[in-house]
Amino acid sequence: MIRGVALFYGLYLLLPIALLMVGSVGDSWTNTLLPTGLTGRWYLELWQDPSFRKAFVNSLVVALAACVINTVLAMPLAYALYHGARRGGSLTARIVSAMPIAVPTITLGFGYIIVFNSDWLPWLGSMPLLIAAHAIYTLPYLTNTLLTDLRHLGLERLEQAAATLGASNWQQFTSVVLPSLRQSLISGLVMVAALSVGEFGLSNLLTSFQNRTYPVVLLQAFYGATGFACAATVILLLLAGASAFLSSSLVKPRS
Amino acid sequence: MSLVLDHVSYSYPGTTQGLHDISLDVRTGELVAVIGPSGSGKSTLLKLVSGLETGHSGRIALDGEDLSKKPVHQRHIGMVFQSYALFPHLNVLDNVAYGLKLRKVPTGERHRRAQELLDVVGLGEYARRAVAQLSGGQQQRVALARALAIDPRALLLDEPLSALDASVRGHLRDQIRAIQRRFNATTLLVTHDQEEALTMADRVAVMQDGRLLQIAAPRDLYEHPASRAVAKFVGLSTLLPGTVSASDRVNVGFAELAAPTGARTPGTAVHVLIRPEHIEADPPPGSANRLTGRTGAQRYLGALTRYDFEVAGASVPFLAESAWPAREAIGVSPAHVRLLDD
Numbered sequence: 051m052i053r054g055v056a057l058f059y060g061l062y063l064l065l066p067i068a069l070l071m072v073g074s075v076g077d078s079w080t081n082t083l084l085p086t087g088l089t090g091r092w093y094l095e096l097w098q099d100p101s102f103r104k105a106f107v108n109s110l111v112v113a114l115a116a117c118v119i120n121t122v123l124a125m126p127l128a129y130a131l132y133h134g135a136r137r138g139g140s141l142t143a144r145i146v147s148a149m150p151i152a153v154p155t156i157t158l159g160f161g162y163i164i165v166f167n168s169d170w171l172p173w174l175g176s177m178p179l180l181i182a183a184h185a186i187y188t189l190p191y192l193t194n195t196l197l198t199d200l201r202h203l204g205l206e207r208l209e210q211a212a213a214t215l216g217a218s219n220w221q222q223f224t225s226v227v228l229p230s231l232r233q234s235l236i237s238g239l240v241m242v243a244a245l246s247v248g249e250f251g252l253s254n255l256l257t258s259f260q261n262r263t264y265p266v267v268l269l270q271a272f273y274g275a276t277g278f279a280c281a282a283t284v285i286l287l288l289l290a291g292a293s294a295f296l297s298s299s300l301v302k303p304r305s
Numbered sequence: 306m307s308l309v310l311d312h313v314s315y316s317y318p319g320t321t322q323g324l325h326d327i328s329l330d331v332r333t334g335e336l337v338a339v340i341g342p343s344g345s346g347k348s349t350l351l352k353l354v355s356g357l358e359t360g361h362s363g364r365i366a367l368d369g370e371d372l373s374k375k376p377v378h379q380r381h382i383g384m385v386f387q388s389y390a391l392f393p394h395l396n397v398l399d400n401v402a403y404g405l406k407l408r409k410v411p412t413g414e415r416h417r418r419a420q421e422l423l424d425v426v427g428l429g430e431y432a433r434r435a436v437a438q439l440s441g442g443q444q445q446r447v448a449l450a451r452a453l454a455i456d457p458r459a460l461l462l463d464e465p466l467s468a469l470d471a472s473v474r475g476h477l478r479d480q481i482r483a484i485q486r487r488f489n490a491t492t493l494l495v496t497h498d499q500e501e502a503l504t505m506a507d508r509v510a511v512m513q514d515g516r517l518l519q520i521a522a523p524r525d526l527y528e529h530p531a532s533r534a535v536a537k538f539v540g541l542s543t544l545l546p547g548t549v550s551a552s553d554r555v556n557v558g559f560a561e562l563a564a565p566t567g568a569r570t571p572g573t574a575v576h577v578l579i580r581p582e583h584i585e586a587d588p589p590p591g592s593a594n595r596l597t598g599r600t601g602a603q604r605y606l607g608a609l610t611r612y613d614f615e616v617a618g619a620s621v622p623f624l625a626e627s628a629w630p631a632r633e634a635i636g637v638s639p640a641h642v643r644l645l646d647d
Contacts, residue, residue, distance in 0.1 A: 208390055212403070215403055
């Protein structure tokens with residue numbers, strides 16, 4: 051029974067991906083179950099299309115920038131929440147944890163439009179605003195990952211041990227807390243990158259024509275040839291897949 | 306390096322729990338064990354000395370220097386935790402060398418000292434291992450080496466053996482004691498295990514409800530407990546309420562026992578303490594403090610059997626130990642019947 055459900059779910063999940071891959075190398079695909087002919091021209095066209103290449107670079111820049119910003123913000127935030135939660139500030143911790151689930155990206159996006167489409171703050175469509183939005187959107191995911199690890203490690207004990215051995219608060223943070231969190235920081239950042247690369251709702255609302263990210267441009271592709279759209283999607287899939295693979299190979303299991 | 310606690314009191318914020326007027330001293334190279342049931346304040350005591358907890362009244366001094374104003378990391382006091390608290394991202398050698406690195410000891414010298422200490426705790430070959438590859442007992446030895454590496458002014462052991470299997474505990478107990486002697490470390494050990502305290506310590510402090518009940522050498526504590534609470538907590542015993550009826554006679558309700566009453570006048574309420582090893586099985590009729598009854602529950606311990614002996618009228622059975630359980634009577638020599646004044 052469970053095996054049957056798993057199989058069905060697997061098919062449901064993998065079939066579209068398989069069809070996308072088939073479609074991306076199919077010559078023509080109209081009103082048939084499977085495309086006919088074999089070609090690589092969709093990928094070539096994609097490579098030659100400047101708007102896609104620009105979007106691809108944009109997505110990488112935004113994702114990378116979000117990672118950098120999140121590293122700087124999430125580490126102290128998670129640390130403060132961990133220590134705050136033990137002093138009774140667990141409500142803050144819960145709000146931060148629940149935020150990405152509770153607030154839809156479209157809400158966040160509309161908020162940005164209202165605030166940054168004014169004469170005072172005319173930054174709508176600028177790259178820094180897009181990066182900021184991605185950073186805010188992904189921050190709770192990284193913070194949660196770090197927070198879970200902080201709790202799991204029982205870091206308070208390690209800090210106390212370090213203190214008795216002569217470490218000041220700052221030395222405890224740099225020599226015990228940071229190295230202990232290295233693994234979860236890496237896995238969290240890969241998640242941030244994957245989320246940012248695939249993010250559509252926010253980007254679609256906030257980008258100008260110049261700064262469109264890959265998923266936003268991808269939507270345009272579906273108004274054209276099916277094969278081209280499939281190839282463009284496969285590229286996004288590869289990008290996200292690479293992140294996932296990277297995360298699993300970078301993060302060694304803790305023995 | 307002597308550690309002195311002088312009228313130390315502490316209360317947890319918003320509660321009446323804490324420590325009440327604790328005074329004790331640990332002399333240079335001495336190992337003092339603090340025992341007591343959970344919630345007795347023994348761990349709080351250790352935290353105050355280490356500086357992990359602050360805000361006490363009274364004085365905690367190390368070699369005459371008041372520690373109150375010093376933060377944890379400047380106290381130079383080594384501590385071993387129940388949960389080992391080794392750094393998972395460092396290997397065994399670097400764990401031991403951690404405190405030396407903070408003190409800016411050059412790499413070569415640092416590693417040499419750390420290796421030396423690992424040899425002392427018998428883990429010289431494990432220097433390059435990851436911490437997680439070690440057993441609990443080995444990890445605790447690394448923790449001990451790490452605490453000793455900073456050449457601490459005092460050593461605090463917080464339930465160091467509680468997380469370990471009984472089979473490892475006995476051996477490690479001896480090893481820790483030997484190392485502590487070798488380094489002449491002024492040591493405060495906190496444990497809930499009375500056997501651990503009695504076997505390891507030069508002196509044992511018994512705590513209950515945040516108060517220090519008695520501090521004495523293990524033998525004194527066992528043979529001359531200052532109160533019923535200490536007698537109950539240290540070793541096994543039979544405790545009976547009674548009244549002094551005449552010189553060297555005590556009435557326990559169901560019988561009158563011969564016991565040294567000292568200066569107590571007739572009518573004084575006392576508690577009678579009898580240790581199980583002092584109860585003799587089936588003494589000849591007519592001998593002192595002979596009580597008839599029947600044997601209840603028995604626990605076979607190998608060389609000895611520990612058993613309950615029920616005497617008609619007694620509210621609790623007598624706890625006795627001998628090669629064979631008594632058949633019909635038990636007896637206690639009057640010298641082994643101790644009277645407690647509360």
